[in-house]
Amino acid sequence: MSKKTYLSGSLMLILTAFLWGTTFVAQSDAMTSIGPFTFSAIRSTIGAAALFILYLISGKSLRVPFNKENRALTLKGGLTCGVILFVSANLQNIGLVNAAPGKAAFITALYILIVPIIGLFLGKKMHFSVWICVAVSIVGFYMLNITPGEGFGLSIWEIMVLLCAVSYSFHIFACEKYGDCINVVLLSCMQFATTALLSFIFMFADYTVLSYPSLTLEMLGKTWFNLVYAGIFSSAIAYTLQIAGQKRVPAAAAVLLMSLESVFAVIAAWIFDPANALSTVQLIGCVLIFVSICVSQIPSSRSIEPAN
Numbered sequence: 154m155s156k157k158t159y160l161s162g163s164l165m166l167i168l169t170a171f172l173w174g175t176t177f178v179a180q181s182d183a184m185t186s187i188g189p190f191t192f193s194a195i196r197s198t199i200g201a202a203a204l205f206i207l208y209l210i211s212g213k214s215l216r217v218p219f220n221k222e223n224r225a226l227t228l229k230g231g232l233t234c235g236v237i238l239f240v241s242a243n244l245q246n247i248g249l250v251n252a253a254p255g256k257a258a259f260i261t262a263l264y265i266l267i268v269p270i271i272g273l274f275l276g277k278k279m280h281f282s283v284w285i286c287v288a289v290s291i292v293g294f295y296m297l298n299i300t301p302g303e304g305f306g307l308s309i310w311e312i313m314v315l316l317c318a319v320s321y322s323f324h325i326f327a328c329e330k331y332g333d334c335i336n337v338v339l340l341s342c343m344q345f346a347t348t349a350l351l352s353f354i355f356m357f358a359d360y361t362v363l364s365y366p367s368l369t370l371e372m373l374g375k376t377w378f379n380l381v382y383a384g385i386f387s388s389a390i391a392y393t394l395q396i397a398g399q400k401r402v403p404a405a406a407a408v409l410l411m412s413l414e415s416v417f418a419v420i421a422a423w424i425f426d427p428a429n430a431l432s433t434v435q436l437i438g439c440v441l442i443f444v445s446i447c448v449s450q451i452p453s454s455r456s457i458e459p460a461n
Contacts, residue, residue, distance in 0.1 A: 162401025166410040174417025176387035177254035188359025189246030194352035199384025201345035230331030235347020248314035258418030296438030
């Protein structure tokens, strides 16, 4: 692998992390007007449409063609990944109704540590240093959830985000299982279509359980930018960049670069809403979580040979 190829892949993944991280602010802002399931339904529809157009344009040039042999597998993979993504996305959206975007991003980033723990139960060995990282991240998580003057506190909204991190971990395993076997763009398109359909079905919960007002054109007018940004940039473009970047960068290094998502989320939260600024103790907690995430990738990166 040449340095130029590695650099281009790294830049793609950093841009992916930037798009994902800044979307936390867009999601949080949208939750003030429309419900979590409504946001997810519209965002996923936009993302699926954009990816379908991309598939039509470049489908023949992609590595895995869509043919009779893998049609059933594509359907199974799209539905499986879509259902898990539906759960993950909406848990995150519900959490962002009241959780600070920067804080939610670092809680979500814990999936990078949850993945190897789940892998342990699936028979995959875990380096001893990862256990140390897990312990450090728990300390960081505790500090992140200390409220000035009140001590430790984890709201129901932040618990939702934590459950989202667990769900995203299973999504990673699902994508790993199906990603190499079928057309990845079509897989992503189908998973967003599945997420959109399920979110539309569950939209009633926004109005009955979460007490959001009925969707109007005025609400869409207030949130159109957030929806378009999350649907096109965070979903369609970021996912495509992730695929292209991971072809140029070893897996462990790619995950590390994408974990910058949480850093970008905190910076974006400060810029667009200073009220979401974290305390000094919470910032230290963020640093501990981020460092543990980075270090947890070192053992796996040593076992991966660079692509030729």
